[in-house]
Amino acid sequence: MEKRHWKQKYTTFPPLPCPRCGGALRFDKSSLAERETAYSLRGRSEGNWTLYDIETRFVCFLVCEVVWCGEIVAVSGISSEQEEPVYGDVDQETDVFTYYYPKSMIPAPYxxxxxxxxxxxxxxxxxxxxxxxxxxxxxxxxxxxxxxxxxxxxxxxxxxxxxxxxxxxxxxxxxxxxxxxxxxxxxxxxxxxxxxxxxxxxxxxxxxxxxxxxxxxxxxxxxREMDEIYKTAKKLTEKYERSLLIRKNKNRAYVG
Missing domain, CATH: 1.20.120 (Four Helix Bundle (Hemerythrin (Met), subunit A))
Known part of the structure; x- marks a missing residue:
């Protein structure tokens, strides 16, 4: 499991595992659609607003890159713009980033x-x-x-x-x-x-x-993966212990 891929918010979607075949799901940028709510638009028209007051919804598709599979995962949720510090050539500056908060993925990636x-x-x-x-x-x-x-x-x-x-x-x-x-x-x-x-x-x-x-x-x-690992370790130990014993016996015979 790639822990770093599982987050509450994304600037872009990582290659999540396909629920059908286990391949990588790729973000289809052309499928992304966003729409701001009417009450958010009204609030902005009144002039007293910030980025954090904007209410936007989004939908998009994640498509499996495995050709014979081609699974499509429908994603929907909330998007928002956030101003964050970035480092410019001279001083610290700020930039605006769009974050996507998924609320559903159908079918859900595993x-x-x-x-x-x-x-x-x-x-x-x-x-x-x-x-x-x-x-x-x-x-x-x-x-x-x-x-x-x-x-x-x-x-x-x-x-x-x-x-x-x-x-x-x-x-x-x-x-x-x-x-x-x-x-x-x-x-x-x-x-x-x-x-x-x-x-x-x-x-x-x-x-x-x-x-x-x-x-x-x-x-x-x-x-029981550890059982198999232990079995492998035991076989290797026995194999090389026998090999070492044979070499020791040969050396004793030569010296004698």
Missing amino acids: PFRLSKKLSEECRVDLANAFRLLWNDHAACSNKLRMFVEHLLDQLGVPREIPKKPKNLDSRIEKFGEDHPQYMQILHALRHVGNTGSHTAKTTFDDVVQCFILVQAVIKALID
């Missing part, structure tokens, strides 16, 4: 490809989380909490733990008895999800961080 080994419930949770990122990141964090519940289902952790409260906290603690290294990650996803559900005070950046945690958990617990 920050990372979903593993085919994930359960259907987990895949649905993540697909819904990706879709909600732009217009309701609190609801998005709730979908990630649901993902943790369904992930523990897939990993065989029971919904009810004897002598423990019937909640996600208890399930994570149960799972952590044999996998303590993952408890902090699952608890972090639970806390952010709970906050989004009850107070709607999660932030966009925090949800993006959660996506990074989710991707790491899937690689470790579902795809």
Whole structure:
């Protein structure tokens, strides 16, 4: 996952991953359309206004660069002009930049490809989380909490733990008895999800961080990538240990 590509506002759209094939989505500049609201125009006609008072909406398309795919993602949201400092040849100057705040992307780009080994419930949770990122990141964090519940289902952790409260906290603690290294990650996803559900005070950046945690958990617990790495390391160690032993035995025979 390219964290730097996932932001609340853009001056231009980066190559986000295509939701259909995983290729790069390119911003079609010719498709960009902006329109200022009537009340914003009236406010400007009265003369007492600033750049920050202008209310503008935009729409555009992101197009997959893979020829055989050609997916089109429709983007809509709010645009605004902001004056910011820049450095000129002599002194610091200011310039005006247009920022685009997406509120929806249809179909939603996936920050990372979903593993085919994930359960259907987990895949649905993540697909819904990706879709909600732009217009309701609190609801998005709730979908990630649901993902943790369904992930523990897939990993065989029971919904009810004897002598423990019937909640996600208890399930994570149960799972952590044999996998303590993952408890902090699952608890972090639970806390952010709970906050989004009850107070709607999660932030966009925090949800993006959660996506990074989710991707790491899937690689470790579902795809078992570290298992393959350990197997490779073991094979290499055994191979070169045998080679070293053979050389040592040959040297002893020669000396003797």
